[in-house]
Amino acid sequence: MKAAIAALLLVAAPSAVFAQAAPKPAAPAATPAAPQVKVEAIKAGTGGKPPEHGYVLINYKGMLQDGTVFDQNEQMPMALDEVVPGFAQGLLQMERGGRYRLTIPPELGYGAEASGPIPANSTLVFEIDLLDFKTPEEIQAMMAQMQAQAAQQQGEAAKPAQ
Secondary structure (H helix, E strand, O other): OHHHHHHHHHOOOOOOHHOOOOOOOOOOOOOOOOOOEEEEEEEOOOOOEEEOOOEEEEEEEEEOOOOOOOEEEEEEEEEEHHHOOHHHHHHHOOOOOOOOEEEEHHOOOOOOOOOOOOOOOEEEEEEOOOOOOOEHHHHHHHHHHHHHHHHHHHHHOOOOOO
């Protein structure tokens, strides 16, 4: 950090010594940074973070940068593997019980493609309440339990009344 501040000071106020120094070879051009999602805690959560490839239960409101709401829902289950990359990346940084503002650059959203009310190359903004999450294994176990209960109920319904 001190070196970065010192470098800024040298660029801002070069001395005569630096002005007379021989020019150094140009540094290679910096590659542009990869687009990143921005996650801001409105109210931090405390219940752990969702696992990769997991499932979340959320309340959300999706907006364009000008505030136009394009989608919203409450208690919506979602598979992280089935949403745009920036949405999944943002959710993985959130904690259960928290409320967050997620800003997704176009490259991690719908990119150059329009999608319904979302114009091409749109930055997406979401307000998200992370209510709960489950691992794929927990979802499989829950589904197996529900199927067993349904089979048991069908078996009981098929028995003749006595």
